[in-house]
Structures are given as C-alpha cells and as structure tokens.
Amino acid sequence: MSPVLTQLDFRAAMLRPEAPVPEGLGDGRGGPAGRRFSVYRNNVAVGLTEAVLEGFPTLRALLGDENLRGVAAPFLRAHPPSSPLMFRYGAALPGFLKGFAPLAHLGYLPDVARLDLCLRASYHAADATPLDPARLSALPPEDLGRARLRLAPPVRILRSDWPLWQIWQLAHHDGPPPQPVAQDILITRPGYDPRPYLLPAGGAGFLEALGQGQSAEMASEAALAEAPGADLAAILGLLLQSGALMSLEIPS
Amino acid sequence: MFDQSPSRLPALPGVGFKAQHYAAILQEPAPVGWLEVHAENYMGEGGRPIAMLRHLAERFPVSVHGVGLSIGGEGALDRDHLARLRHLCDWLDPASFSEHLAWSTHDSAYFNDLLPLPYTAATLTRVADHVDQVQEALGRPMLLENPSSYLSFDESEMAETDFLREVARRTGCGLLLDVNNVFVSAVNLGLDPRAYVRDFPLAQIGEIHLGGHDEDEDDAGRPLLIDSHGREVADPVWALLDHLLALSGPKPVLIEWDNDVPDWPVLAAEASRAEAALQRAPA
Secondary structure, eight states: OOOOOOHHHHHHHHSOTTSOOOTTEEOSSSSBOTTHHHHHHHHHHHHHHHHHHHHOHHHHHHHOHHHHHHHHHHHHHHSOOSSSOGGGTTTTHHHHHHTOGGGTTOTTHHHHHHHHHHHHHHHHSOOOOOOOHHHHHTSOHHHHTTOEEEEOTTOEEEOOSSOHHHHHHHHHHOOSOOOSOOOOEEEEOSTTSOEEEEOOTTHHHHHHHHHTTOOHHHHHHHHHHHOTTOOHHHHHHHHHHTTOEEEEEOOO | OOSSOSBOOOSSEEEEOOGGGHHHHHHOOTTOOEEEEEGGGGOSSSSHHHHHHHHHHHHSOEEEEOSSOOTTOSSOOOHHHHHHHHHHHHHHOOSEEEEESSEEEETTEEEEEEEOOOOOHHHHHHHHHHHHHHHHHHTSOOEEEOOOOSSEETTOOSOHHHHHHHHHHHHOOEEEEEHHHHHHHHHHHTOOHHHHHHHSOGGGEEEEEEEOOEEEEOTTSOEEEEOOOOSOOOHHHHHHHHHHHHHHOOOOEEEEOOSSOOOHHHHHHHHHHHHHHHHHSOO
C-alpha cells in the first residue's frame, strides 16, 4: 500500500526550501517528484513576496524592491497568512521589523509599516458621507461641548515618535529631509483614496477620545492634557476639512 | 438539490476583472459578455473595490470565483470564510460561484496557492462533504474546477476525471473545466489532454477557463509547464478548446490573466479569439 502523505507533511516542506521533498510524490511516470515540488514552494513565496511589495508602498519606496524582498523572504516564513483575505496580509510586519537586525539602524521602519497597514485598512473600510461643516457651525455654543462627533469608518490615527508625516512625504512626493520630531498622523478617505494628514499637537488625543464615544468637551480636555498649547480650532478645522467626521449627535 | 442551474453565465467570452481595466470595460466591452472576480478581493467593508463591483454588476453577468476556501483540505471548512462568501453572494447574486479542487489552508495557516490532493475514496468523501457544505451555506449550487498538476501522488486510486464526475454526481455541483490546466497537467504528467477532455463529464460543465502558462523543465529535462496566468493563451490550448467545444457545444469561456496584466486591447483580443472558437462550435 502506498504511504499516505498528509497535508501537514506537505505544509511543513512548503516554506522551507532546505527541507526534503515529501515521500509519496512522483512525476506521473514512476519517477520521483524532485524539483516539481518546488513549483508550489515558488508559487507561495512569489505570491507572498508580491503581497508585501504591493501592500507596503511606503516601505517599498524607502527601501527599494530588492531590500524589501530581503525583508519579505524571512518574514513570510515566520508569518505565513492566517486568512485567505490577502488584502489583510502583513499585520505582523511592524513587529517583525522591530526585531530585524539588518535594518535595526532604521528605527522608524516599524512605524512606516504601520502607516501602510492603516492606509490599506482605510482603503477597504466602510463608506460614509462626511459631516457637513455647516451643521457644526450652526450649533448654539452651549451644545457644542456636549456634541458627540462620530468618526468615519475609514479614519485611522497613528501616533509616532518619528517624523512619520515627513517620511511619508519624502517617500512619495519628495520633500525636505525629515527633522527629528515626533509626528502623529490622521488618515481619512474622502471618496476612495485614503490620505494622510499631519495632526497638530493634541490632535491624536482629541481623536482617540472621540473614537471612544466621548463628547467634544471631553475630547478637548484630552487634547489639552496631552498638549497644553493644543490649538482646538485647528484640530476641529482639520477634521471637518478632511472628512474625518461622519455624524453629530446632541445627547438629550 | 437546487432549483437553479450551477451556472447562469451566457455562452460568451468573459474575462477576469482587473481594476486597471475598469474604465475601458465600461467604454468598450466588446466582445466580453461577462466578468469574473476573485471573491476574496471583495470582502472588505467598503471602498473602491466594492463600489466598482456594484457598478459592473449592473452592466454584466458576474461570476464569483473563490480562491481561498480549501475545499480539498483535510480540516473542516472555515466557517467565517463561508459566511463571508454567503454575504458576497447574497448582495451580488452572481450568475455562478466556483471554487477549486485543491487545498490552501492547514491548521489556520493559509497558503496563497492551490495545493494538490490525491484522488482516493477517502479524499472523494471529504471533497463531496465540503462541496455539500458550501452549497448549503450559500444556498446555491457551485462549480468545482480541475487543478493544474505538477506532480502525482503514489496513493491516488482514480483518474481526476472520474473523481470530478463522482463529486458532481454525489453533490449535484457543476464543473468548471480549465482547458489550460488540462494541457499543463497532461504535459507535466505524461498524459493525453484530448483523452482527458473526452473522459470529462461534459454535461456538467458550467464554465470554461483559459489562461497562459510558462515553460520550465523538470530534473530529467522534460518540459514542466507552470500555470502562471501571465501571458497569452498558448496555441495548443486553443486547439484543445476547439476539440472540447466540438464535443460540448458553446459554453461560457473565461480568459484569466492575473500577472503582468496587459492593457485592455490585448485582453480583449484574447476574448475575441475565444469568441471565434465559440462561433465555430456546433450549436
């Protein structure tokens, strides 16, 4: 009786090029499978490498294709996809980059990977109609503080200790050399294309409070606690202009 | 079983939809009569992919082609993924849903490829059970596609055509015959592609696939064809399509071009070639 080759055997040999070809496979003519097995190995490795290159455009622009392939090769073996939704592949890449010795001198790369992941998540997020700024300006001042402003589903907030906004600009549009400052980013998606904005000081705290369902007044306090000089009007203006807000409710 | 047929696609050329062709398809679709999309690309919450698909579905019959269900897997089907497929099929109401005779998931690790399985009594029971589950979960019949093979399993007990025939008989599913896969497997395993087509249960065919392949060599220097979907359909595959259509009559024929995707006129020219083959087929 022929040996039964399990999918566990097959899987084990799949992501390790040095592993022997599993027993029980042939060339259809009585000979061994040999390098025919490598077709599957190659298909998987090439497909996952492409997914990393396409899924992390900012990393790609900064590192170049060859270097990013050098990251992808060990990454895809350590973290094969856990879901058939390939547009979500790579969630583990920021953590992987933190421990990736050859690029340890580029400490901002994990945050760049997070930015690319957030842009991708925003691209696939639910659609929403932005809040009409006139609705906010029509509010009586006494209602403004109580208002609950809901963020649109494509909104993402990224805190970074690095000049992440300038790095993104430089990668995609050219720009001045980044200065050593911490930059938080807001991602919104007016229409179908996600766009990153530089958040003013306190902006991330303001947005996170809104995201937790807190009132505009509580969000303002969070912003001021984080950055005593926070420009609340500038933050609110950015949210309205970028389409980050979806709806407004005044609790009774 | 199901009232509806496993495929409501027209017997016309179709193409695999790529986002870069969106505007061109709407402006100059001829000769393309329907579109196929990969299910897993439309499982986000919203955004451009879903907006495009909604719009295209108003103009064209759409076929949903899954690549991640792992119907040939040893483990149970992924219930979350079945639910996502159900959601997509519910709102889109595609003219057909198809998946592969292959596996891709094991122990929650997903491999982005279609991996092979041996053809035995045990795998036949498992695949038929999985097809039953899919059809029940989706509330519609499905098409099951023949794979391209690069190697053989010592433990296989039956021919692929007999395996597929029996899955279709047990489950009532239809079949998707990928003619390029037939050619690739036949060259790789030393089989006769025309004999495969003659042995195939032609009455169950709900859709035909065509795609390009690459040429490599095995350890013995014999040709090893790779199902790459990255170029024009090869001439012997077109000849095999003629052979098939002469036996089966006209069927929906899809051009798959997933890598190094060309401009729309190149893809439309491939669809025109499929249209000519369909016109040669006996009605």
